[in-house]
Amino acid sequence: xxxxxxxxxxxxxxxxxxxxxxxxxxxxxxxxxxxxxxxxxxxxxxxxxxxxxxxxxxxxxxxxxxxxxxxxxxxxxxxxxxxxxxxxxxxxxxxxxxxxxxxxxxxxxx
Amino acid sequence: xxxxxxxxxxxxxxxxxxxxxxxxxxxxxxxxxxxxxxxxxxxxxxxxxxxxxxxxxxxxxxxxxxxxxxxxxxxxxxxxxxxxxxxxxxxxxxxxxxxxxxxxxxxxxxxxxxxxx
Numbered sequence: 179x180x181x182x183x184x185x186x187x188x189x190x191x192x193x194x195x196x197x198x199x200x201x202x203x204x205x206x207x208x209x210x211x212x213x214x215x216x217x218x219x220x221x222x223x224x225x226x227x228x229x230x231x232x233x234x235x236x237x238x239x240x241x242x243x244x245x246x247x248x249x250x251x252x253x254x255x256x257x258x259x260x261x262x263x264x265x266x267x268x269x270x271x272x273x274x275x276x277x278x279x280x281x282x283x284x285x286x287x288x
Numbered sequence: 289x290x291x292x293x294x295x296x297x298x299x300x301x302x303x304x305x306x307x308x309x310x311x312x313x314x315x316x317x318x319x320x321x322x323x324x325x326x327x328x329x330x331x332x333x334x335x336x337x338x339x340x341x342x343x344x345x346x347x348x349x350x351x352x353x354x355x356x357x358x359x360x361x362x363x364x365x366x367x368x369x370x371x372x373x374x375x376x377x378x379x380x381x382x383x384x385x386x387x388x389x390x391x392x393x394x395x396x397x398x399x400x401x402x403x404x405x
Contacts, residue, residue, distance in 0.1 A: 269392070
């Protein structure tokens, strides 16, 4: 079983739509959680960390459910520039080992 | 504060040659990670290093690949006798290794795109 699992998509949505991505992780002792964004042929860039209480950054909201071992990312009012692959990342029980999901592709259409 | 630096950005090698990829972590970061990404695929973990130590190399192919992070200088990923299947983007990331969940995350370099002819 993979450490981190994501729906690969693609999610094709119109501009202005709200879209949600989910991610599950297998190890309950995982320490920290993140969402990264990767544009085509570029390096992954940190989008936001995910805290137990949930957190919001502008149009982006991240949630963590430790009981269900589940992380989500909600994007409101999608922009064309949000088109990218979104990577779910978990820092494991081995404190400095990071586990990456295979990514969910988002296409925002005009 | 410069970010993670990788060089070269593009590297072309013929089959059988050696490839050396360099990574300088962000200032103050003592942990380095190498990942490989094939076209249209996800990131695959290769190796995790701290200064002068390999912490986890569970993602490294058993042959032809090696990595180091010396006391001075950048981390090096070395691929000997390259084959066409080694063509990929190789990303390096660094983290502070502070041991604090609130600050310990990874920052990526721009990657080295290796093409084996």
